[in-house]
Amino acid sequence: MAGKRSIRDARAGRLMFFMTSACALIVVFMAAGLLIKSFPVLRANSPAQILFSDSWSPLKGEFGMLAFIAGTVWVTGLSALIAMPVSLFSAIYLSEYAPSWLRKISRPFMDVLAGIPSVVFGVWGILIIVPLVRDCIAPFFGVYSSGYSILAASIVLAVMVFPIIIQITIEVFHSIPGELRDASLSLGATKWQTIKLVLLRKALPGIIAANVLGFSRAFGETMAVLMVAGNIPAIPHSPLDAGYPLPALIANNYGEMLSIPLYDSALMLAALVLFLIVIMFNLLSRYILSRINLRAA
Amino acid sequence: MTSRKKIEELFFKCLMVLSLLAVMGSLVLIIGTVIYKGAGSMSLDMITSTPEGGYYLGKKGGILNAIAGSLILTGIATVAAIALALPLALYINLYRARRSRFAEMVRLSMDFLWGIPSIVYGAFGFSVMIFLGIRASLLGGIIAVTLLIIPIMARAIDEAVSLVPRELLDSSYSLGATRFEAAFKIVVRQCLPGIVSAVLIAFGRGIGDAASVLFTAGFSDRIPLSLSEPAATLPLAIFFQLGTPFPEVRDRAYASALILTVIILALSITARVLASRFNRHIIK
Structure with missing residues (x-):
């Protein structure tokens, strides 16, 4: 009886290991x-040609991606510029100042926004922001x-x-021991001085990690950007120009990519670039966050 | 000096409140826009009929194709993802030491997958489909969405399982349970609220994602009846039909957006209610 059960246990273990x-190897397969x-496409064009040339004409076999890379950098950078201060201020307010009822309702609010x-x-971008x-x-x-x-x-x-950065930043602030706040306040510092001189300094690595995670999401975001960015394959010169980020490039061209030689290969290269950069972002923020956890523990 | 300190604090406090108002306000604005536009184009016909004369050009009919397509596709993908993610989480927590190198490697790999943009899943899924000779179809969409939601589910279930008290496992082992029995008879029951909310979160992410099904599931005016038929999905119904010059067709996009948003909101509320209800039966 026990024999049967332990055989089943071992068999299930092997199956689950497999x-x-x-699942763990999916990332390697990808x-x-x-x-x-x-x-x-890398064999036909040199990497420098692909990265630093802006002549994109698949029919002639030219796959310079500079315009798309520039579009991605513009869009991600500008959204970072908007999102960083707003989410930092919101997170400080929610974690240090807000009354508890506001704290309680803000959590489901952020969850819904994130979902x-x-x-x-x-759709919202087209109807309101554009x-x-x-x-x-x-x-x-x-x-x-x-x-x-x-x-x-x-x-x-x-x-x-917003919700990604705010939620992680709040958690970072919560991980700071209350004694630090008490010590600073008892020395006569105001609440804002405590935040500015004690908490922000202590929370800085965590805040950076939160932002890096947020931007790796922004970096690969496809549909919303595709719908409002304008999608003109030229290097943009101002925020009011249309841009054509890499994810939008992939999403927009799947229909025709099979009929033109090397086209699908170029789009897969764009996907590979997204994949690698996001993994780098991830590693960086994971490293920072795990160091904080170690310190907090 | 004191008054300067106070003014500075007041200034930054104002900035904080304004920021928070901007964040909350944009959510209200998004939901408001979707409801306002969607309610205007909603009718019984809209949710009970498929589009007539082509989804892009035909001015009659509704979005039943997309509603059904999305539910079928995401439903099957969610079941497939549970079948992989649940054993994964149980294995790395029960069969291996929780902090073993293997378990940490699996977690790292899930974290990587979690961050990868869905368009990359779509592109990867599409090249796998070409390799296997599958055309854009329900099956292709299911493969892509399953891959997309495995890491979401695995991470959430892993978190729930890792909160199971050590004593509970020790007492089940001391009563003679094997790891397999402890996993599926004790831990799964103990973690049920966590598992259910993981499943709901993953379903919500899967049903709302457009970029992964764009290449893989295709689009069609009909409800898919087999795995090899292309399937319409709600996100793509919004994306494609919003781009037409015809107001009647755009109405279908707004209606799809409303339905998708309602589904997401309902999932999030259900997850909350279920979590608090199941909590009563947990051994703390």
Whole structure:
């Protein structure tokens, strides 16, 4: 009887080991698959040509991705510029100042915001943000813009990453021992001075990690950006120009990519670049966060 | 000096409140926009019929194809993901030491997968499908969405399982239970609220994701009846139909957005209610 049960236990263990390993290896398969698929275009064009040339014409076999890389950098950078201060201030307020009822309702609020699908953000962007940029912001600077622009994409992205950054930042603030606050306050510092001089300094690595995680999400975000960024394959010169980030490039061209040689390979290379950069972002923020946990423990 | 300190604090406090208002306000604005636009185009016909004369051009009919497609696709993908993620989480917590090198490697790999943009899953899934000779279909979409939600589910279940008190495991082992029995008879029951909310979160992420099904599931006016048929999904119904010049077709996009948002909200509320209800039966 016991024999049967322990045999079953061992068999289940082997099966589960196999399944677990298979899941853990998905990431390796993906890297290998993307690498193999992007090999042909790397053989035809040198990496420097792909990264630093902006002549994108698949029909002529030219796959310079500079315009798309520039679009990605613009959109991610500008959304970081918007999201960073707003989420930091919100997180400080929620963790240090807010009354407890506000703290309680803000949590489900953030969860809902984080759960909204990116296409819905895109719909909102088209209906609200794009007209806002076209009719208010661009005329204010005396420029014409269709509204489908880097700025619109950045605003939408910033709203998408708010909950990610805010929630992690709040957790970082909570991990700071209360004694630090008490010590600073008892020395006569005001609450804001305590935050500015004690808490922010202590929380800095965690805040950086929270932001890095948020931006790795913004970096790979496809649908919302695709819907509002304008998608013109040229290097943008201002936030009111249209941009064409890498994820949008992949999403927009799947229909025609099979009929043109090397096209699918170039798109897989774009996917590989996204994959590698996101993994780097991830490693960095994981490293920072685990160091804080170690210190807190 | 004191008054300067006070003014500075007041200034930053104002900034904080404004920031928080901006964050909360944008959520209210998003939900408000979707409800306002969606309610105007919602009708019984919209949710009970499939589009007539082509989803992009036809002006009649509804979005039943996308509702059914999304539910079927995400439902099957969620079941497939449970079948992989649950054993994974149980294995690394019970069969291996929780902090063993193998367990940490698996967690690291899940963290990587969790961060990878869904468009990369779509592109990867598509090249796997070409390799296997599968065309854009329900099956292709299921494969891509399953891959997408495995890490989400695995991480959430792992977190729930790792909170199981050591004593509970020790007492089940001391009563003679094998690891397999402890895993599926004790731990699964103890972690049920965590597992259920993990499943709901993963389902919500899967049903809302457009980029992973864009290449893999295709789109169709009909409800898919077999795995090899292309399937319409709600996110893509929004994306494709919003781009047409016809207001009637755009209405279908707004209605899809409303339904998708309602599904997501319902999932999030259900997860909360279930979690608090199941909590009563847990051994602390």
